[in-house]
Amino acid sequence: MPHGYRIVRSNEGIDFDELAALLKSADLADFDAVTRKKAFEGSSIVAYVFQKDLLVGCGRALSDGAYEAALYDVAVLPAYQGRGLGRLIVETILAELEGQNVIFFASVGKEAFYEKLGCLRMSTGMAHWRNPQRMRERGYSA
Numbered sequence: 001m002p003h004g005y006r007i008v009r010s011n012e013g014i015d016f017d018e019l020a021a022l023l024k025s026a027d028l029a030d031f032d033a034v035t036r037k038k039a040f041e042g043s044s045i046v047a048y049v050f051q052k053d054l055l056v057g058c059g060r061a062l063s064d065g066a067y068e069a070a071l072y073d074v075a076v077l078p079a080y081q082g083r084g085l086g087r088l089i090v091e092t093i094l095a096e097l098e099g100q101n102v103i104f105f106a107s108v109g110k111e112a113f114y115e116k117l118g119c120l121r122m123s124t125g126m127a128h129w130r131n132p133q134r135m136r137e138r139g140y141s142a
C-alpha cells in the first residue's frame, strides 16, 4: 500500500457526487451521481482509495461468485496517477476474485498498464455495446 493512502471496500459513507467527479476527471463516460451510485452499489466488489478524506481512486467488479467476473470503472484522479494507486485498486479486486476469469475492456492506451498487472489481451473479445457508433469512434471496436 503506498504510504498515506487507505483502501475502503464498502459503499458506506461514499460521497457519490465526489465519485462521479472522479470518474469524469478520468474521462470514463459521464454518468451522474445517482447512476454511479446504482452501479457501485450493484457491484459485487468495490474498492475506493482515500488520501485522508479525499477520494483519489476507485474500481469495481461484478462476479457470479463462482468462476466469471468483470472489472469496471478503474480510475485515479489525474494528480494522483503514477503513484501505484491504480495497481493497488486492480490487485485488490483481482485478489478477491482469485480463481475466476476476470474480463474487461481497457481504455484505449491503457492496455500496457493492465499487461503490467499480468492481464492478457483477448483475441475473441466481443461486445454488445450500448452505443456502438460511439464505441467505434473511440477506438473500442473496428
Ligand SMILES: CC(C)(COP(=O)(O)OP(=O)(O)OC[C@H]1O[C@@H](n2cnc3c(N)ncnc32)[C@H](O)[C@@H]1OP(=O)(O)O)[C@@H](O)C(=O)NCCC(=O)NCCS
Binding pocket: 026, 027, 028, 073, 074, 075, 076, 077, 080, 081, 082, 083, 084, 085, 086, 087, 088, 105, 106, 107, 109, 110, 111, 112, 113, 116
Ligand atoms: C489507468 C490508471 C487507472 C492507472 O493508474 P495509476 O495509478 O496511474 O497507475 P500505477 O501508478 O498504479 O501504475 C502501475 C504500473 O503501470 C504503469 N502504467 C500506468 N499507466 C500506464 C499506461 N498508460 N501505459 C503503460 N504503463 C502504465 C506504471 O508505470 C506502473 O509501472 P511500474 O509498476 O513498473 O512502476 C490511471 O491512469 C487512470 O485513472 N486513467 C484514466 C482512467 C482509465 O483510463 N482507467 C482505465 C479504465 S479501463
